[in-house]
Amino acid sequence: MKIEFWKYEGAGNDFVLLDLRSANFEPTEEQIRQICNRRTGVGGDGAMILGSSERADFSMRYFNADGPEATMCGNGGRCIAWFADHLGIGGDEKTFEAVDGLHKAQILSRKGSLATVRLSMVDVAEVEVCPDGDVLLNTGSPHLVRRVESLDMDVVGEGRRLRYDAKTAPTSGANINFVEILGEGRLALRTYERGVEDETLACGTGATATAIAICHTLQSEVRHFWLRAMGGELEVDFAKSADGRYTNVELTGPARLVFRGSLDL
Numbered sequence: 001m002k003i004e005f006w007k008y009e010g011a012g013n014d015f016v017l018l019d020l021r022s023a024n025f026e027p028t029e030e031q032i033r034q035i036c037n038r039r040t041g042v043g044g045d046g047a048m049i050l051g052s053s054e055r056a057d058f059s060m061r062y063f064n065a066d067g068p069e070a071t072m073c074g075n076g077g078r079c080i081a082w083f084a085d086h087l088g089i090g091g092d093e094k095t096f097e098a099v100d101g102l103h104k105a106q107i108l109s110r111k112g113s114l115a116t117v118r119l120s121m122v123d124v125a126e127v128e129v130c131p132d133g134d135v136l137l138n139t140g141s142p143h144l145v146r147r148v149e150s151l152d153m154d155v156v157g158e159g160r161r162l163r164y165d166a167k168t169a170p171t172s173g174a175n176i177n178f179v180e181i182l183g184e185g186r187l188a189l190r191t192y193e194r195g196v197e198d199e200t201l202a203c204g205t206g207a208t209a210t211a212i213a214i215c216h217t218l219q220s221e222v223r224h225f226w227l228r229a230m231g232g233e234l235e236v237d238f239a240k241s242a243d244g245r246y247t248n249v250e251l252t253g254p255a256r257l258v259f260r261g262s263l264d265l
Helices: 029-036 074-086 155-164 204-216
Strands: 002-011 014-021 046-051 058-063 093-098 101-111 114-120 126-128 137-139 140-148 175-183 186-193 198-200 224-229 230-240 246-264
Touching: 002 074, 014 074, 029 046, 029 058, 029 126, 046 074, 046 230, 058 074, 074 093, 074 204, 074 246, 126 204, 137 204, 140 204, 155 175, 155 186, 155 198, 175 204, 186 204, 204 224, 204 230, 204 246
Parallel strands: 014 046, 058 093, 140 175, 186 224
Antiparallel strands: 002 014, 002 246, 046 058, 093 101, 101 114, 114 246, 126 137, 137 140, 175 186, 186 198, 224 230, 230 246
């Protein structure tokens, strides 16, 4: 069976996208692994399905590279909004339904295959600061944020050690973010992602979690953060309510169409 696919990337976080609005097809976990395999498939940190929605312009389903359907992906959300634009869905502003609720995406600029997309993220009500200084929070996916003096470190080894740490969810674990503070509102970030089980070049929900964690613990007056990931630059904006909730959370960054093709499954 042949399927048509599109390959997108956002700050180096790459995804295989499928338009299944009218297709009678549901990929299995094994097929997702085949699609995301970098040697025998298309290759990607994950795969996404664009589907129909009764509440929004379209729906987004995200699958980790190891096969299972997963939680929200911020870079993926920007990429699927740009994909929807290429499919003629919506205008400069689009809404889509994801596992964590409704999201709004704004196409801020278009230049060939590249766009800048602003994506609304979920509010964050709970931020847990651990005795060792690590910060736990959920920005659509669960994250642990650890401050380090330098990002010249073994991210994969340390990330794998912490991924199932007792402080994270005991069953599914968490994504691990290591952050170096460059200045007020300026951060450098490296992330180990569960499901990929490796370092990725960027993580949108991780960048969001890291910005909120640093605001919560060290830079309480900052509401706009610029983050340098391995694969590009991201920006995170939010407000903070009187009861301590982080609201109006937005993630801004690039999304790019890499190529399209067909794959025989």
